[in-house]
Amino acid sequence: MTATTRRTRLFDRLTRVAGAVVLVLILGFLLLPPLFVGVLSFANQEHFGFPPQEWGFRQYIEIGDSPAWGRAVLYSIGLAVPVAVLSVLIVVPAVLAIERSKLPGRRGIQAAGMSSLIIPIVAYAVAMYGVYAEVGLLGSYLGLVLANTILAIPFVLVTAGAALSQIPPDLELAAMTFGASRFRAWWQITLPLLLPAIFAGSLLAFVTSFDEAVFINFLGGAGQVTLPKAIFDSVRIGVDPVITAISTIFMVATSALMYLVARLRRR
Amino acid sequence: MAPLLVALVALVGYPLIKLGYDSLTLGDGIGNYVTAVSGTAAQRSFLVTIGSSALVTAIAVIVGFWLSWYLVTTTKAWLRNLLWVSILVPFWLGTIVKNYAFVLLFARNGVINGLLVALGLEPVGLLYTPTAVVFGITYSLIPFATLAMYAVVSTINPSLVIAARGMGASRFGAMRQIALPLATPGFVASGSLVFALSIGFYITPVLLGGAQSPFVASVISANVLQYFNYPVACAQSVLLLLMAFVVIGAAYALVGRDRLVKALA
Secondary structure, three states, rough: OHHHHHHHHHHHHHHHHHHHHHHHHEEEEEEEEHHHHHOOOEEEEOOOOOOOOEEHHHHHHHHHOHHHHHHHHHHHHHHHHHHHHHHHHHHHHHHHHHHHHOOOOOHHHHHHHHHOOOOHHHHHHHHHHHHHHHHOOOHHHHHHHHHHHHHHHHHHHHHHHHHHOOOOOOOHHHHOOOOOHHHHHHHHHHHHHHHHHHHHHHHHHHHHHOOOHHHHHHHOOOOOOOOHHHHHHHHHHHHHHHHHHHHHHHHHHHOOOOOHHHHHHHH | HHHHHHHHHHHHHHHHHHHHHHHHHOOOOOHHHHHHOOHHHHHHHHHHHHHHHHHHHHHHHHHHHHHHHHHOOOOOOOHHHHHHHHHHHHHHHHHHHHHHHHHHHHOOOOOHHHHHHHOOOOOOOOOOOHHHHHHHHHHHHHHHHHHHHHHHHOOOOOOHHHHHHHHHOOHHHHHHHHHHHHHHHHHHHHHHHHHHHOOOOOOHHHHHHHOOOHEEEEEEEHHHHOOOOOHHHHHHHHHHHHHHHHHHHHHHHHHHHHHHHHHHH
């Protein structure tokens, strides 16, 4: 073995170790913050501090003592359910048209449907503020439902679109050969096959609305307090340790829903 | 298709057009733009926003490449699962929870300062700094960066790198000369998306940067909600939109629509 190859081998081993070390740092960066929130939610303390002196369920008990959190959760759910329904009703017919028809401009509409994902959100919020001030939707329930729906649409569009492109159009053609109308072929063949994806999309829409925290600040009124808004207002003032418990419940709930979405999409 | 079209026109197209129109017709007209970028505070907010977003973009695409490369090349199932979970965790947490997690880490009596004091060191002021904001936005955008990168990196044949090494290249050299050039479209697609998203972040600058944080998002929100200076907020929003469109448009021209759409999906 020559000196050069020995040096190359040493260099290779160093590169490999350095690569692995960086990977561990990245994984730590991604996984540790939520882990700290979860662990610290079991600290018994009135004012946040680290390390905590005592452990227990104090924060979780405090959530129950303050009805404001429950009201915020209910308000968020009351927004997220109609958003999930509305975005499915808007997107599913459009997905059928995009994947199954030859209408001109259908790919353009698909791309436009994704646009709310990439518009800088604060600029979008100002634009919506201007429109809502004009038509009197500021501080209204309907305004928030519509605004959250437009944010949820891309997720339903992607989920349902990907699923539909996997369902062979031949199935519809076969049904039509046996005498079904085009509408009946969609309704009885394609739609049932698409249902898991529609359900996954509506869950994503639900989570998107439940988690929405920017529009609510610009478009919501004083009485409209969603859970993200309540947390946001509290964290703005300081670190209330109760938030660790609320955040932990929030994380577990959204992670469970997202896991369900992943399972539904894999089928 | 009609309901979607109506929703997009009424809730995306019209608001954006009205934003541009209002920015030019209300208040001082074109003077809104002059106000938007004059004064040291306004100028500083744009510089800090652009600089921080550039830093976020650089970190996020490097992390995205790193994670994608291990995802594509690892043969260990447990590592692949761990990587997917780590990439998806920031997605699953919820906007507000992610930012709260960083408040807990960075606060004066938070986790990092607690550890520093335990080690006999002085506590440091981390919360309410642009550094904290960069960490927070990067955390939120790593999933986007990684998925966009993965769409490209997963098309690279890892045997090419093995072949290069068989022909005498070092591990580092093979990565630099074979893998990185092939991943260039991924860097462009994911970098442009991350930058466009980053400049519009609102929650993170406010919670981690403080109410007076020098980010455009905070300035815009103060103009709308505190000073009722809607015309100038419109002008500042239009400037953010233009930056995002220019960056995304450049990426579109460089790598095409498919890679950008794939990056989002």
